[in-house]
Amino acid sequence: DSGVTQTPKHLITATGQRVTLRCSPRSGDLSVYWYQQSLDQGLQFLIQYYNGEERAKGNILERFSAQQFPDLHSELNLSSLELGDSALYFCASSARGDGVRETQYFGPGTRLLVL
Amino acid sequence: GDSVTQMEGPVTLSEEAFLTINCTYTATGYPSLFWYVQYPGEGLQLLLKATKADDKGSNKGFEATYRKETTSFHLEKGSVQVSDSAVYFCALSDYGGATNKLIFGTGTLLAVQP
Numbered sequence: 001d002s003g004v005t006q007t008p009k010h011l012i013t014a015t016g017q018r019v020t021l022r023c024s025p026r027s028g029d030l031s032v033y034w035y036q037q038s039l040d041q042g043l044q045f046l047i048q049y050y051n052g053e054e055r056a057k058g059n060i061l062e063r064f065s066a067q068q069f070p071d072l073h074s075e076l077n078l079s080s081l082e083l084g085d086s087a088l089y090f091c092a093s094s095a096r097g098d099g100v101r102e103t104q105y106f107g108p109g110t111r112l113l114v115l
Numbered sequence: 116g117d118s119v120t121q122m123e124g125p126v127t128l129s130e131e132a133f134l135t136i137n138c139t140y141t142a143t144g145y146p147s148l149f150w151y152v153q154y155p156g157e158g159l160q161l162l163l164k165a166t167k168a169d170d171k172g173s174n175k176g177f178e179a180t181y182r183k184e185t186t187s188f189h190l191e192k193g194s195v196q197v198s199d200s201a202v203y204f205c206a207l208s209d210y211g212g213a214t215n216k217l218i219f220g221t222g223t224l225l226a227v228q229p
Binding site for chain 1: 147149151158159160164204222
């Protein structure tokens, strides 16, 4: 158990809909990262938050957005869903997020299926 | 940009066989290197890491040495078990600007047969 929790574990929805994925980082960790794992793109970094503020963006679509709240949990919002958004979405956390020697600890993921 | 290249899978071995999964990287700075493992139906778990050249990471019988001269971080295990069957991801973290995001290889599926 990494200490990172994600809800829900599974999500099935229809095209055009909007969903919210939730992540709670390990106790004391200030940085949260979101990654997408899909068959065609592999594991890709989406976005990072540090202590409530956006720190970096990766290959995140404009239809997707995220935020980190004062209690440090984070939410990833996916809107106008398309079939191609079906994937496993991981959240990870680290202590600070500003050093290469840090380890990122991953949650169990949320499996999204868009029908 | 930074990238990680892993050997294609699947790798199929018999129990107690020797395992090598190749990983090479391209990075502009001085990255840290990681191996993560994903067991069937589960999330990513950190297996081992190395933060500078010539460091050896080890855990659960797995080892990998950070080789700067060959830009490699190959994963090895002397005797695999059925329970090692999983997907293995090589990754790097190269702090650039404001983030230490991870860049992953494509993953290598390992299947160990009894």
